[in-house]
Amino acid sequence: MCGINGVYNHQSLTDVENKVKQMNxxxxxxxxxxxxxxxxxxxxxxxxxxxxxxxxxxSNQPF
Incomplete structure (x- = not known):
């Protein structure tokens, strides 16, 4: 089974990339x-x- 995670913020995504990599x-x-x-x-x-x-x-995601 695949996994998906993420963060949404309508103002700013400061330092979020590393957090999502950690979630992965x-x-x-x-x-x-x-x-x-x-x-x-x-x-x-x-x-x-x-x-x-x-x-x-x-077929790799996200694309």
Whole structure:
């Protein structure tokens, strides 16, 4: 099973990237095949992927 986590703040995301990377580390058991984050001005999302059916790297998230 994959894992997703993140932080939303409509004002500022100061120092959030490291916190979401830590969240990804804590949920690595949910998907050890790939881990990444997406960051913009108001949201930072983390995702861990467990590749079972679709093994193609084009299916990695967040994209």
């Amino acid at each position: 580390s804590l949920t690595k058991h949910r998907g050890p095949d790939f881990s990444d984050i997406y960051l913009d001005s108001t949201v930072c999302l983390g995702h861990n992927r467990l590749a079972i059916i679709d093994l193609d790297s084009k």
